[in-house]
Amino acid sequence: xxxxxxxxxxxxxxxxxxxxxxxxxxxxxxxxxxxxxxxxxxxxxxxxxxxxxxxxxxxxxxxxxxxxxxxxxxxxxxxxxxxxxxxxxxxxxxxxxxxxxxxxxxxxxxxxxxxxxxxxxxxxxxxxxxxxxxxxxxxxxxxxxxxxxxxxxxxxxxxxxxxxxxxxxxxxxxxxxxxxxxxxxxxxxxxxxxxxxxxxxxxxxxxxxxxxxxxxxxxxxxxxxxxxxxxxxxxxxxxxxx
Amino acid sequence: xxxxxxxxxxxxxxxxxxxxxxxxxxxxxxxxxxxxxxxxxxxxxxxxxx
Numbered sequence: 001x002x003x004x005x006x007x008x009x010x011x012x013x014x015x016x017x018x019x020x021x022x023x024x025x026x027x028x029x030x031x032x033x034x035x036x037x038x039x040x041x042x043x044x045x046x047x048x049x050x051x052x053x054x055x056x057x058x059x060x061x062x063x064x065x066x067x068x069x070x071x072x073x074x075x076x077x078x079x080x081x082x083x084x085x086x087x088x089x090x091x092x093x094x095x096x097x098x099x100x101x102x103x104x105x106x107x108x109x110x111x112x113x114x115x116x117x118x119x120x121x122x123x124x125x126x127x128x129x130x131x132x133x134x135x136x137x138x139x140x141x142x143x144x145x146x147x148x149x150x151x152x153x154x155x156x157x158x159x160x161x162x163x164x165x166x167x168x169x170x171x172x173x174x175x176x177x178x179x180x181x182x183x184x185x186x187x188x189x190x191x192x193x194x195x196x197x198x199x200x201x202x203x204x205x206x207x208x209x210x211x212x213x214x215x216x217x218x219x220x221x222x223x224x225x226x227x228x229x230x231x232x233x234x235x236x237x238x239x240x241x242x
Numbered sequence: 243x244x245x246x247x248x249x250x251x252x253x254x255x256x257x258x259x260x261x262x263x264x265x266x267x268x269x270x271x272x273x274x275x276x277x278x279x280x281x282x283x284x285x286x287x288x289x290x291x292x
Contacts, residue, residue: 039258040245050247053254057261100268104261111257115250214265221272228279235286 007084009227016220023220027213034206042199054112055196056204060211061104062130068098068215069133069161069168072140076158086223088154089230091161093222095141097215102134126183129171136164150230 006012038056045052072094078087109127110120121127140160147153196204247254 035258040243044248050245050250050254053247054257057257061261096271097268100264104264107260107264108257111253111260115253214269218268218272221276225272225276225279228276228283232279232283232286235283235290239286239290 004082004084007082007086009086009231012086013224013227016224020217020220020224023213024217027210027217029210030206030213031210034203034208034210037203038200038207042203045200048116051112051115052200054108055200056207058105058108058112059204060208061101061108063208064211064215065098065102065105065130065133066168066172068094068101069137069164071219072098072161073165073168076161079154080158085150085154085230086227088150088158089226090219090223091157092144092154093226094215094219095137095144097218097222099134099137099141101211101215102130102137106130106134124183126171129167132167133164133171136160136167140164 006015035056039053042053044050072091075087075091075094078084079091106127109130113122114120140157143157143160144153147156
């Protein structure tokens, strides 16, 4: 069995129909456990006070904002190289989820930044590259909506996705090579010294798992919708021809 | 039950409120679009089979 078999819409619909309810339930469970644990049962940080609780939304949303774009990059490359329609539709389906994740990261970041940095916003490398990533998401969705021919839309949005990937990577690594920013380095690290304390880390892992699973569930649901819309359009076109 | 959020209560609650609203919005939007697409396809397929 090959992964490419799932580029067949019929096989994709059959498999995703079975997987979707399981992923959706797991996502809900992880989010409820992580957010309730983090909000109600973790202590305040000695420096940041109760604002540390924003980490359970800000970090998973920011992680997803970047990784959704990278997933779109992979599916766009698959479209460009192998011309699998499900792949292009999956990229299209992922973009609105990425917008929401980026928006949550930007808004929670601003709300967190105001009491900690004394400002809602700074033209810091990470914040700025995140804002540009948000604009790329909007541009990507607008481009899909603006082009009637599906294959041309998939081609052009794939190219836009390749260009935007620079900002997706920049928003992840900007703090490492531009030191003048307000934003600190990554909250999560394999180095125990640099990682957040266990008391915050454990519920954070549940929240990250919840966000990843929510993304997968929404991606499957939205890709199934795109396949159905495409099928309806093609049947209507055949009706008109007959 | 509600933890004491101290002077940052407004910030923490507004971050949670805004995030939960956006998450619910994308879930509801995706489900509504999915139902509409399913119904539209069923209509066309039923018409074809008649």
